[in-house]
Amino acid sequence: MKKNLTDYNFPEDLKDMDDSELELLSYAIRDFLIQKVSVTGGHLASNLGVVELTIGIHKVFDSPRDRIIWDVGHQSYVHKILTGRAGQFDHLRQSGGMSGFPKAAESEHDAYDTGHSSTSLSAAAGMAAARDLRKEKYNIIAVIGDGSMTGGMAFEALNNIGASKSKVIVILNDNGMSISRNIGGLSNHLIRLRSSARYLDVKKTVRESLNRIPVVGRELTSGISSAKERMKYAILNEGIIFEELGFTYLGPIDGHKIEDVIEALENTKKVEGPVLLHVITRKGKGYRNAEADPDRFHGIGPFDLETGKVLTPPQLSWSRVMGDTLTELGRENRNIVAITAAMESATGLKPFHEACPGRCFDVGIAEAHAVTFAAGLAKGGMRPLVAIYSSFLQRAYDQLLEDVCLQNLPVVFAIDRAGIVGADGETHHGLMDLCYLLSMPNMRILTPADGGQLRAMLRYAFTLDGPVAIRYPRGGCEQGGKEQVFHGGNARLYDGPDGDIWAVGSMVSHGLKAREILAAQGLHVGVVAVSEVKPADLTLLEKKIRRIFTLEDGMTIGGYGQYMGAQLPPEYEILSLGWPDRFIEHGAPADLYHRYRLDGEGIAERIREYIEGKA
Numbered sequence: 221m222k223k224n225l226t227d228y229n230f231p232e233d234l235k236d237m238d239d240s241e242l243e244l245l246s247y248a249i250r251d252f253l254i255q256k257v258s259v260t261g262g263h264l265a266s267n268l269g270v271v272e273l274t275i276g277i278h279k280v281f282d283s284p285r286d287r288i289i290w291d292v293g294h295q296s297y298v299h300k301i302l303t304g305r306a307g308q309f310d311h312l313r314q315s316g317g318m319s320g321f322p323k324a325a326e327s328e329h330d331a332y333d334t335g336h337s338s339t340s341l342s343a344a345a346g347m348a349a350a351r352d353l354r355k356e357k358y359n360i361i362a363v364i365g366d367g368s369m370t371g372g373m374a375f376e377a378l379n380n381i382g383a384s385k386s387k388v389i390v391i392l393n394d395n396g397m398s399i400s401r402n403i404g405g406l407s408n409h410l411i412r413l414r415s416s417a418r419y420l421d422v423k424k425t426v427r428e429s430l431n432r433i434p435v436v437g438r439e440l441t442s443g444i445s446s447a448k449e450r451m452k453y454a455i456l457n458e459g460i461i462f463e464e465l466g467f468t469y470l471g472p473i474d475g476h477k478i479e480d481v482i483e484a485l486e487n488t489k490k491v492e493g494p495v496l497l498h499v500i501t502r503k504g505k506g507y508r509n510a511e512a513d514p515d516r517f518h519g520i521g522p523f524d525l526e527t528g529k530v531l532t533p534p535q536l537s538w539s540r541v542m543g544d545t546l547t548e549l550g551r552e553n554r555n556i557v558a559i560t561a562a563m564e565s566a567t568g569l570k571p572f573h574e575a576c577p578g579r580c581f582d583v584g585i586a587e588a589h590a591v592t593f594a595a596g597l598a599k600g601g602m603r604p605l606v607a608i609y610s611s612f613l614q615r616a617y618d619q620l621l622e623d624v625c626l627q628n629l630p631v632v633f634a635i636d637r638a639g640i641v642g643a644d645g646e647t648h649h650g651l652m653d654l655c656y657l658l659s660m661p662n663m664r665i666l667t668p669a670d671g672g673q674l675r676a677m678l679r680y681a682f683t684l685d686g687p688v689a690i691r692y693p694r695g696g697c698e699q700g701g702k703e704q705v706f707h708g709g710n711a712r713l714y715d716g717p718d719g720d721i722w723a724v725g726s727m728v729s730h731g732l733k734a735r736e737i738l739a740a741q742g743l744h745v746g747v748v749a750v751s752e753v754k755p756a757d758l759t760l761l762e763k764k765i766r767r768i769f770t771l772e773d774g775m776t777i778g779g780y781g782q783y784m785g786a787q788l789p790p791e792y793e794i795l796s797l798g799w800p801d802r803f804i805e806h807g808a809p810a811d812l813y814h815r816y817r818l819d820g821e822g823i824a825e826r827i828r829e830y831i832e833g834k835a
């Protein structure tokens with residue numbers, strides 16, 4: 221073994237390693253991951269679970285010729301180490317550093333960019349069709365977790381691939397967990413498969429599969445031979461959903477036994493047509509604290525290695541305020557129900573679940589279904605709230621429009637992680653929701669500037685009889701006044717003769733900072749805190765102040781600024797300040813606001829340039 225992981229020439233060096241060297245390597249990788257992520261933060265538990273599997277994949281397949289697609293991509297750290305990027309882990313997910321997700325721009329080994337779940341199988345299907353049409357020869361391997369397999373797109377792709385008979389290798393990494401415990405009918409099916417006697421004799425089950433199915437060449441394993449035994453196997457495999465859909469199902473195998481992993485992966489190569497290898501792993505494997513609490517170690521900030529405790533002091537989060545308020549409201553009104561797409565604790569729903577058991581629904585990673593499910597609940601007389609991240613709600617555009625807005629149903633959307641999220645980057649920033657929600661008739665959009673306002677808005681939202689979206693950012697929030705009430709409308713915080721900043725929700729604090737900086741330079745702008753984005757409240761428009769600067773944590777094109785521009789009388793001029801027409805990279809929020817001139821300083825500069833006629 222070499223001293224450092226950076227001393228290797230991976231993936232080539234893997235090819236000459238024997239099983240015991242690979243096992244030693246797995247220890248070194250775990251150690252490295254735990255050390256590095258304890259400093260930078262990141263998706264630790266999922267990566268610890270795929271160490272042997274990833275080593276096996278790079279040993280058996282030939283990346284980048286063979287294409288490896290990581291579903292979600294949060295578990296691609298080991299792949300990054302094994303494709304020459306160990307040296308970049310000190311800057312994992314930091315401004316200017318390596319992404320936490322696969323990025324083709326980062327490495328030729330990253331065959332497909334991911335971040336949102338359940339896309340890998342569709343991407344693999346398309347890549348396989350392209351390969352076959354072009355008569356090329358290479359393997360396409362999609363690695364998907366049991367949580368991601370609950371997403372609708374994964375089912376759609378299985379359906380498609382199974383019928384196409386195209387050679388796609390699906391590796392189902394089953395650890396029984398989504399971020400929290402995995403749920404649903406498919407999850408129960410997997411539990412039955414993993415607890416069946418078949419798991420006990422790994423090699424035999426894989427050999428049996430190979431004897432039963434068409435394989436490339438004649439390199440068959442010895443396995444079962446008599447017709448009677450073959451029939452017994454076929455019956456055993458009957459009812460395995462993947463087989464029924466047209467896949468050859470191999471496994472389940474123990475994903476932490478490197479020699480079994482390698483043998484099973486070699487066997488996937490031999491199968492003709494679509495094949496699914498079921499691998500059982502443990503989330504957090506090899507680090508006591510993560511094994512004990514895989515949910516918390518799914519995505520974690522910098523932590524103490526010994527205790528596993530995060531180093532940043534706890535703060536009041538927007539999610540927490542939402543969850544606690546909903547719990548209060550749920551106690552008062554038994555018609556209130558909550559829905560999450562596999563993000564119960566992250567969206568703050570846990571206390572509601574505990575206080576109102578039976579009224580909190582985790583539907584799996586199924587955002588589109590979650591929204592129409594809420595529409596159904598509303599139709600049935602309940603008052604549903606969908607707690608969801610802004611970027612994941614993108615998955616349910618059509619359901620928002622056709623099921624909720626068109627029928628004007630009273631569904632409350634608690635849109636978390638709206639705006640810049642930071643370390644997760646392009647795939648996770650919540651910069652689009654204002655653009656698509658603003659164009660939806662009947663949708664009301666509220667944006668709290670602090671925790672007190674969020675509490676008041678939630679209470680108000682349940683009094684309305686149509687859809688309401690309340691959007692708020694990731695992270696900590698100011699307490700705000702406890703007894704606030706909200707009946708719609710905006711609030712003027714300052715007057716100013718040189719123009720008015722209309723700041724949406726949490727951007728109010730940036731607007732106030734800009735105002736201060738400008739005042740010191742002799743320019744006096746007012747500030748309006750925009751709590752009600754839609755319908756537009758124009759009652760605070762000043763007749764004498766004809767210059768409006770809108771400020772939003774969303775895309776400029778199609779966002780609040782353009783929406784306001786369309787409502788303003790012609791004598792008003794408007795400058796819209798938001799995120800530009802490009803994908804915004806990962807990095808610390810403060811760095812990003814600064815780089816894109818959306819912090820107080822940048823906003824002040826842009827306003828001054830505009831007023832001075834330079835913009």
Ligand SMILES: Cc1ncc(C[n+]2csc(CCOP(=O)(O)OP(=O)(O)O)c2C)c(N)n1
Binds near residue numbers: 336337366587612
């Ligand atoms: C569309 C979408 N919804 C939700 C998420 C948030 N998310 C990221 S990983 C994850 C759980 C994935 O579980 P699984 O695929 O089993 O991987 P594991 O973490 O267990 O390795 C969830 C819900 C996401 N990335 N994309």
Ligand SMILES: CC(=O)[C@@H](O)[C@H](O)COP(=O)(O)O
Binds near residue numbers: 263292294641
């Ligand atoms: C990979 C993924 O999609 C989630 O784990 C996400 O990273 C969670 O983000 P938060 O840290 O904002 O909850």
Ligand SMILES: [Mg+2]
Binds near residue numbers: 365367393394397
């Ligand atoms: Mg899982």
